Amino acid sequence: MYQQAKRLSKLALCPVLMLLSLLSTGAWATEGAPQRWQLNMTPGVTEVGAKIYDLHMFVFWVCVVVGILVFGVMFYSVFAYRKERHQEPATFHENTRVEIAWTIVPFLLLLVMAVPATKTLIEIYDTDDADLDVLVTGYQWKWKYEYINPNGDNVSFFSNLLTDKAEIANSEAKGSNYLIEVDEPLVLPVDKKVRFLVTANDVLHAWWVPALAVKRDAVPGFINEAWTKATETGVYRGQCAELCGRDHGFMPIVVNVVEEAEYQEWMAGKQAEAAELKALMSKEFTMDELVARGKTVYNRSCAACHGPAGEGGVGPAIAGSAIATGPTKGHLDVVVNGVPGSAMQAFGGQLNEVDLAAVVTYQRNGFGNNMGDMLQPIDIYKFKKGQ
Incomplete structure (x- = not known):
């Protein structure tokens, strides 16, 4: 009994510590962009991102309740049956009812968490019926974006770090978007389902934009799929989430989500640039x-x-x-x-x-x-x- 209680106490300790961290840092903030002091994830600007956040918080609070119950029983037992009160501790072992209880209750808890988790996972991996396909290719240390149009009139460009070398060398003051600004951001239309085909040209990379609820490994020779559907316009930033080399921190991601009319205007400009390059x-x-x-x-x-x-x-x-x-x-x-x-x-x-x-x-x-x-x-x- 003692060993089993000790094991349960260790399992319950993690959610309690998480709760203390959550309350002490104010990490329940729900802004689209994460803050420096923030420990918790954010809902982002997509419906699936909000569902992931809700699932995360639901499981978190289930763990908190379990932690409170387990520690409550432990503290009560320590107080009520302490040596000073001359209480005789129970000497039973392998109690059938207790064994059945702590087998069935966790099983039911897992079912309660597994059902919404499975529904969310199915939605995360459902890349069908996309309005737009974008091929994302990781390079050391930049990203290449290619818009795959059904008519074959594709548009592609590279996105490079824009931070000035002087800022990196500390010879100039660092700007507000230090190491998270690029020369060519990815532009997407709002309220459109966008499918990403993610791969790499050289080594492992990972395309990660938290606000869009997208994180996929970029593996040479393989194509991994992901999708997003932003519900709000704005500028959303991310980074390569795989240690891909000495300049790993110098390949940020910037996504501009704009209205449909602005997106069509931008796309027309890119197609004109491609035609001009062909003429050159x-x-x-x-x-x-x-x-x-x-x-x-x-x-x-x-x-x-x-x-x-x-x-x-x-x-x-x-x-x-x-x-x-x-x-x-x-x-x-x-x-x-x-x-x-x-x-x-x-x-x-x-x-x-x-x-x-x-x-x-x-x-x-x-x-x-x-x-x-x-x-x-x-x-x-x-x-x-x-x-």
Whole structure:
């Protein structure tokens, strides 16, 4: 009896501690965005998120009641049968009624919790009848979003950390959205069911936006499904929830939920950008145009590893490197295909042909390299086709 009571007391201790934490921190707040002091989860801005929150609180309070009852019996027994009162403790063992009671009661409690939990789980994994499909691909350390349209007119772009390097290096004051701001947020229409197809290009990642009640592992070679249906417009932030490398903390997620009309306007703008990029494929750029565009691409995609001035860092220096001053084909091979077994990623699928031509031209003519040669988008296209 003593050992069984001791075991029950340990099980009951956790919900009591949780309750004390809840009351002491004010973690019952229901704002859409979590606060620094907050321990509890939030309902978010989706119906399924609210159901998850309600289920969580229901199970929590069941545990609290169980904890109070178990500790109540324990404290009463300690007080009523203490040694000073000369009470004789019971000496029975393996009481059949007690055994039946503490078998049936937990079983019934589990049923009470299992039924709503099962209903909620079924709804969480029901990705049918989506109004919009978005393919989410994790890269070190950025996200790629591709809107899959039935007419085949897909729109895709990368979302990169926007926080200034000076803030990260503590040479400037940190902004209010430090490490949680991006250059291209994901835009979704309100009150529409959106299905996410989540995968990864290199290592394990996890796409997590608490307010949208979505958290799915991004696994190379696999596609995991999730969905959301935001009921309120706004900006909702998340992060990669898998330790994916040294810059794991530098790949935030920002989702803008907007009205349908604003979403259609944004989508039309993205489709126009894609059409403009397609037209640029046939354009002959000047050296100045390529260098100017290449500098922007370099600062966004290369400077973190190779240094703002090409001096090197995590990766080798670009200034005076054998790659940037060597044969053009070898330089292209490194940029397009990456270097296996190193931190150098393959940018052939991350940058379009125009940006690849521009950044390679910039690397070959900047940082004192002054090779004098340049590449056009058609050269990148031919290189990829000829591999």
